[in-house]
Amino acid sequence: MPGLSQQLLRRKPIAPPRGDHEGPELARSLGTFSLMMFGVGATVGTGIFFVLQEAVPDAGPAVVVSFVVAGIAAGLSALCYAELASSIPVSGSTYSFTYHSMGELMAMVIAACVLLEYGVAASAVAVGWSGYFNELLDSTIGVALPDALSYSPVPYEDNVTGLVNLPAVVLVLLCTVLLVRGASESARVNSIMVLVKLGVLMLFVVVALTAFEADRFDGFFASGSAGISAAAGTIFFSFIGLDAVSTAGEEVRDPQRALPRAIMGALAIVVAVYLLVAFAGVGSQPLAEFSSDEQQSAGLSVILENITGSSVPGTIVAAGAVISIFSVTLVTLYGQTRILFAMGRDRMLPDRFAAVSSRTLTPTFNTVVVGIVVALIAGFVPADYLWDTVSIGTLVAFSVVAISILILRRTQPDLERPFRVPGYPVTPVLTIAACAYVLSGLAAVTWLIFGTWLAVVLVFYAVWGRHHSRLQTGEHEGASL
Template sequence: MAISLSQQLTRRKPIVLATDPDHPEHHHAGPELERTIGTFALTMFGVGATVGTGIFFVLQEAVPDAGPAVIVSFILAGVAAGLSALCYAEMASAIPVSGSTYSYAYHALGELVAMIIAACVLLEYGVSASAVAVGWSGYLNEFLEQTIGMPFPDALSYSPIPYGENTTGILNLPAVILVVLCTLLLMRGAGESARANTIMVLIKLAVLVLFVIIGLTAFQVDRFDNFWASGAGGISAAAGTIFFSFIGLDAVSTAGEEVKDPQKALPRALMAALVIVISVYVLVALAGIGAQPLEQFSSDQQQSAGLAVILENITGNAFAGTVLAAGAVISIFSVTLVTLYGQTRILFAMGRDRMLPDKFAEVSPKTLTPVFNTIFVGVVVALIAGFVPSDYLWDTVSIGTLMAFSVVALGVIVLRRTRPELHRPFKVPGYPLTPILTIIVCGTVLHGLAAITWLIFGVWLAIVLAFYFFWGRHHSRLGARDTEAAGVVGRDAE
């Protein structure tokens, strides 16, 4: 009995938990990863992927829109991201496996939706890792200039592809070096990567705390006069800009299969990371606005509101700014590390489901990590970072993130109806309003994206779906199971 196309597209991966008596030894068929990451290290994953370069320079974009009420904008953006984090927390506690949104969609919404979401998150992680690496190149050169006076030459600091009036070169070598270093670290194991990330996150949080402390020494209350002058429109516009500073929170769920006690650790880490990120962002905004006149927060001014510039103005010397520049370099390193990690785990989950060739599911017996995946991702991201300007990359990051957020929220609703008996150590408060609001918020932001962003996404999605229809659906693990079941039925009928 043949399986119809509609049955293939809507088949769902069964949820098999370790507590099930029929499958006490594993959560799913295929290779396993080692559980080495604790709750604190997992929280640092979320903070590491979220607190990136945005907070070091986002004030110059957001303050002109909202004025001193940008503090409210940070809180609103955090609440919007928090809605998504609550949905992620429930899904992660119910389905603690690798693959994040892809795996959740496969369990809740079916194979076709899972492949579409895989395209979204692979685009999000791959492009953002490349763009962040390109940004790291500029900050590293700035730091080298301030410290030893010897940055990389332009020929080795810029891609050969022109963008506007930007300088061109042969290869963005620092960006490639960053990706290679992160790749080598990931190949050594998830535990070592988590420890390195934790150290880098603590350093950059310390640098931001230093900014807050120094900023408060120059704090002037009158800079918060006319707090609501920009109105609801300005606050909302700034919140939209700031929202993308929170998109790294979904990286926590990609580690689901390498976490100790994941059903408790994943929700706790997501919530803890969200609280830390919102607190740090609001304190930095409060100190920055209190320390510098509002008219100087403008991307059109020669003096931008980069945190390093604010510190230099307060202290009268470049030392504090240099320390902050070093913090930015470390910050971007940890973002790149976690972003690459997330992409390798999604590819691993797809390989184990045989939506990709089996090679993507291979695990090193020594490090218990998907080494082939890591090398593959490292090579692709390094090539993009080395040869493509970041201006071409950033706009395509947001669409994948927002689609993923929406699908996770939808998955919460679907699984509540189709699998009400599923053990959920964490449940979304305010259900069903919370996931519905998440979808509405994400849809609103998606509606405002540029047409070129949708075009790029459409082309990438067409490539991924073509691969699925010609290869993936015929080789998937569920497809093999259905074929075997159909053969049994056919023999019984005879």
């Protein structure tokens, strides 16, 4: 029996790119375009449809700089993800990369980060989607759901409360049903929704620029570096789509080529769209209007209604959000299930989390579990409690990916790397520094929530996971320290 320190530091051996993993396998049915749309689908929409009105009160017009800061951190991280995804194309993303590079204990720490990241992100987006759904109902048929069925019962400052956020629950359950049907079906639906989303956002940019006034950028840096950092921390969670691409490693045809291309392509689209919408949005209305209650429920559609005096453009944006933000929830739920699948196959969770349907080749049990848990969070917790909690999981995960690059370059110098991080070792070091800067802007309560969740996961590992791990039972040959 290995000692405690050996258990905590043992590393999972790297399997060949196309299989030979112990346990169940997933079907390889995805190509580069589908993967790229996964990345865009998980990011564009989350940051723009909802977070602009959250971030502008912190940074003022310099919110554009906050998007740049978050984009630089995400871009550096994307380069690191591209290298690891091309050399270790497996399910599990950051969790699996860390297990190979830093050992079992750190893999569980990162599992806590990414499970928090994906689960809370899916819930937060579903809550925001509910606001757009009500906006669309009201502007098209003049009817909206009552507050009791539109808001959670948990109070947050002066927000409206109800019994349950029913639209958010329904959205999560619909996505769960689609994921159970199969990855290729989900990818096709997601690609259509992403194209709709991009078209709607370009409509917003064009209309918003008709009301653009340069003096709305006066006092550009009035909020100072603290405001920019705080806004960047809130914005950063919207870049989790890049990580979602790498969770699909085992379901990709030609993963060593497709994964890096999809990650970098998704990054380019995301950054360009975010900056365009942020610039047009800030220039189109006074800053004070970004923090109103009405803006909080459905931001971009309200901006267009204020500009045009007509409900038609806002209705189109609301309709686009209702259709396309489905894809954000879909992809983040997908990422969550594939991380749990990898953990179940490693026996860090019970075997049922790695059970694969013989008909659809999807992890049905864990998909249903994820859907139920996320639906409960979306139905009963306000989005205000969720935004920054997502950011902290993302930032820690991105930092550890960069650290894994540094470690594997030394411990596995002969590992096949179809894509190599340019500017090594400067790029990984800058990634860590950029993530640390954004982390510094997060509130103390966010760290408290994160620390509590991390403690829960580590207690589970100490009591159950380390005793059932495949490395503990000797089913992984060649495990190393």
